[in-house]
Amino acid sequence: MVDETQLRQIAAAAAVAAERRERLVVTLLQMSLLMAILVGWTLASGRLVPQIFLSTPLRVAAALVRLVANGELWYHVRFTLMEALAGYALGASTALLAAVAVSLVPYARQILQPFLVALYAVPKIAIAPLIIIWFGLGVLPKVLLAALFVFFIVFLNTVTGVQSVSRELVGVAAVMGARPPRRMLAIVLPSAVPYILVALRLTIPAAMIGAVIGEFISSNRGLGYLINAASSRYDTAAVFAGIFSLLLVVVAMNGAVGWLERRLLRWRTT
Amino acid sequence: MAGDHADRPGRVAARLALATALEARGVYKVFVARREGRQEGFLALRNVDLDVQRGEFLTLIGPSGCGKSTLLNMFAGLVLPTTGRVAHDGTVVGGVNTRVGYITQDDNLLPWRTMLGNVELGLEFKGTPPRERRERALTYLQRVGLGGFEQHYPHELSGGMRKRVSIVRTLVDETDDVVLMDEPLGPLDAQTRLLLQDWLLRLWEGSGRTIVFVTHDLVEAIALSDRIAIFTRAPGTIKAIRPVPISRPRDVFRIHDAAGFGAIYKEIWEDLAQEISHG
Numbered sequence: 001m002v003d004e005t006q007l008r009q010i011a012a013a014a015a016v017a018a019e020r021r022e023r024l025v026v027t028l029l030q031m032s033l034l035m036a037i038l039v040g041w042t043l044a045s046g047r048l049v050p051q052i053f054l055s056t057p058l059r060v061a062a063a064l065v066r067l068v069a070n071g072e073l074w075y076h077v078r079f080t081l082m083e084a085l086a087g088y089a090l091g092a093s094t095a096l097l098a099a100v101a102v103s104l105v106p107y108a109r110q111i112l113q114p115f116l117v118a119l120y121a122v123p124k125i126a127i128a129p130l131i132i133i134w135f136g137l138g139v140l141p142k143v144l145l146a147a148l149f150v151f152f153i154v155f156l157n158t159v160t161g162v163q164s165v166s167r168e169l170v171g172v173a174a175v176m177g178a179r180p181p182r183r184m185l186a187i188v189l190p191s192a193v194p195y196i197l198v199a200l201r202l203t204i205p206a207a208m209i210g211a212v213i214g215e216f217i218s219s220n221r222g223l224g225y226l227i228n229a230a231s232s233r234y235d236t237a238a239v240f241a242g243i244f245s246l247l248l249v250v251v252a253m254n255g256a257v258g259w260l261e262r263r264l265l266r267w268r269t270t
Numbered sequence: 271m272a273g274d275h276a277d278r279p280g281r282v283a284a285r286l287a288l289a290t291a292l293e294a295r296g297v298y299k300v301f302v303a304r305r306e307g308r309q310e311g312f313l314a315l316r317n318v319d320l321d322v323q324r325g326e327f328l329t330l331i332g333p334s335g336c337g338k339s340t341l342l343n344m345f346a347g348l349v350l351p352t353t354g355r356v357a358h359d360g361t362v363v364g365g366v367n368t369r370v371g372y373i374t375q376d377d378n379l380l381p382w383r384t385m386l387g388n389v390e391l392g393l394e395f396k397g398t399p400p401r402e403r404r405e406r407a408l409t410y411l412q413r414v415g416l417g418g419f420e421q422h423y424p425h426e427l428s429g430g431m432r433k434r435v436s437i438v439r440t441l442v443d444e445t446d447d448v449v450l451m452d453e454p455l456g457p458l459d460a461q462t463r464l465l466l467q468d469w470l471l472r473l474w475e476g477s478g479r480t481i482v483f484v485t486h487d488l489v490e491a492i493a494l495s496d497r498i499a500i501f502t503r504a505p506g507t508i509k510a511i512r513p514v515p516i517s518r519p520r521d522v523f524r525i526h527d528a529a530g531f532g533a534i535y536k537e538i539w540e541d542l543a544q545e546i547s548h549g
Contacts, residue, residue, distance in 0.1 A: 177392065
């Protein structure tokens, strides 16, 4: 006679162990890959490529420590982060409002479509000098650039999401007594949430790009300025340190949106 | 018996003075679709006349594509006739008809709302205060045997349960004395379907509500209905209306054994067979 309780427990424990083993293997291989990159970088530097172009991981680490210790890094990160976040919020919120407005007003989407596609197709970097001319050298033009990088993706995705809503579901809501604004809020926008979240995730690096480009063109602070200034001094280690800091900031922002996504999409899977 | 439901006390006494809840008179419907770059008209309904009596369970049956769902959508005001007249309680339906309940084949539950949230939806749209609608939804869910799952999301429920929630969501709004159902049990497996037919009949019997039900399953139509309207193939028109002479309450699980089942089945099958074999 087989003890069924025991049998189930053994099977469950085996599954847990297999899962843990798999995770361990993946983590170990990831670490090895990272080590290989760092070692390869160290070896290449000064041998395959002059050190002045490549620096070394140790020098980059030293530059990072120096920048952190003298407070310089935090000073620049603060500006870039603030510009990117403000631009992100501004771009995403105006895009959402515009998408709702366009969806509610008859013909608005058809009329605006070609204009928006044309604007979207213009490389936003080409607009940057214009924005600097209009809004000067302060924080505002960087915020606007970041917003510009965010706006179109969120807008177009939201419009697509709104259009993907089941017409039958909207019909059911109408028969239940929901007027058009109510249908938009209670049915259409929530249906579009997965589309909106994809856009919000895609545009995090875009907001950073906008802010950094603004700083490249004209600024005396921010990570873009830090990288630019270091590169003009041929301080490659500091350039890498700046890039590395940008990477960390984007990863942190991604984490925040991932958290938001899990909260908002709880109904999808358990 | 069929007519008895009309005599039960309803909630809107004045409207109940009318014996006809819904009517269609000389209804034609042309759908226009683009085919090979040209707009082409397609006749979906041809000269449909129908009276739905208050309190009856009427089923529309016919070959697929015959326009029975189109007629149902006209009663809901989601589709308007090209010519002819569709009326509810004597008033022409000229736009979305919020005085009916409307249930589709797809459950159309909001996946981001719990079962309770979904059941409250219609009451919310009609402006019922939060406390009252919560109470009514909870009471109704208890009554129909869905208690204990209120906080579950649709993806956590079985197909049969989702279907029940979708029906309850419509029935909980008791200001709608007419309920339109478009193949609501269509996607379910055979056993669940029987269970839900039984469940639906129990909910409806004694409620005094008028139901217009669309199906292509003849046994289901006979098990549930007071009268069955048979559609011709497209362009659809009503070929015959046959009363179901089986007494209530009915046992859907043994409907084949009910007195009169064989005769009415044979009679309607003759009507339908001609339409299907032509197609």
